[in-house]
Amino acid sequence: MMTIPVHVPVLLQEVLDSLVLPPAARVLDLTLGLGGHAEALLARCDKAARYLGVDRDPEARYQARRRLGDDLRLEILAGNYEDIWSDAQFLAWKAEYAAGGFDAILADLGVSTLQLRTPERGFSFRDDGPLDMRMDTTSGPTALEWIAEQTDESLADAIYQYGEERASRPIARAILRAHREGRLATTKDLAEAVYTVIPREPAKRKGHSDPATRTFQAIRIAVNGELDRLAAALEAAVANLRPEGRLAVISFHSLEDRIVKQTLRRLAGIYDGPGRTAPAELPRILKLIHPGGLAPSEAEAAGNPPSRSARLRVAERLP
CATH class of the missing domain: 1.10.150.170 (Putative methyltransferase TM0872, insert domain)
Structure with a gap:
């Protein structure tokens, strides 16, 4: 049997601290990967929770299922965070389990450790x-x-x-x-x-x-096409949060982080255009948590090199 790859989730404690979940939480993981964040978040929930993990990588989905076993709270879908919003399976799952919106949505962007460490990829x-x-x-x-x-x-x-x-x-x-x-x-x-x-x-x-x-x-x-529709995907994620639900996004380079930062600030009613005066019609549907973002601790950066360039940004849907 193939060994499950060693996987250290980036900014795990910061994600757990930022996504405070009710026992019966409804969670959407837009980049399931090897399931490290999912495993830790599910450990904080009870048997009534439901967790939907999405990933475009067939090997990642396979390894995540092996890691998380037969946990009935978890369903895994093939797809990517840009297109999942109109997927029939996603819509059916949401209608059954999260019709009022998700308590938390997580996106861990970029290439995974599994992909980097597999020469054939x-x-x-x-x-x-x-x-x-x-x-x-x-x-x-x-x-x-x-x-x-x-x-x-x-x-x-x-x-x-x-x-x-x-x-x-x-x-x-x-x-x-x-x-x-x-x-x-x-x-x-x-x-x-x-x-x-x-x-x-x-x-x-x-x-x-x-x-x-x-x-x-x-x-x-x-x-x-990693950046082509990232802003639109983040807007869709926010639209799928319940009031006071939170979106957490981990980016790994300045291009990703710039899009995440600008999109969340715009949805929080913060205008970065000329004159820095927001148009009257600019919506405010988010509250920024940790406005400057969170970087890994020195200990994590030293012990888990892939985390060194990571930044976590979190926002909460306003009531």
Whole structure:
């Protein structure tokens, strides 16, 4: 039997402290992953609670079910946080168990530890693997197929926009040149193309992150459309909260966090536009909890490296 992967949920105590649940809570987990947060939250509820976990990754759903066993309070759906709101199974479950809205909704964004540590998924350059990067391995183009469809300009734009990489244009040219020459098939190949523009060793000596990190992040985000409808998904989540229900969102890089922050502030009636004077019609349906967000403690960052860049933002639906 395959061993359940070691999984340390990020910002777990902060999530538990922020999502104070009634015993018979109704919880929606938009990114179930390996089920670490679900396991801890369910432990605080009684047998009348109901927990709906959603994930687009078939392997994550399988491992989460193995972790949580035959807990009858849990149902797991295939899907993603952008599209789940119109899914027939979701709507039927909500009508039966959470017609008045959810007590808590959790979204742990970004790539999972399982995905990063499985070379065959192609998310990391630490081990060689195929250039896949799909969170849902059953649909959509792989990273290699996506790259093959790009021009120098479109690839550079994606690397700059989603990776905030200043050397995006020469990196894009190097990647597409490697593809044309038949030297682009694996994660190591992609990293080597980046290193022809930004050498790896000088960056390591200066204590910087690997030069390929930003490019891998950018291509992964583009392949999975991670930011395309994030704001709309957060608005849908808020609409599905009961009064005084809470939404908790964990992000891992500045692009995600900026969208989360701006969306929650706007729904809290906080205007960040010119003049900082809110239009009269700006709705106020949320109250921000921890307005600046929560970062991991020094102890967590040291003991669980994937948590280092994480930030938790929490908001409560107003009555």
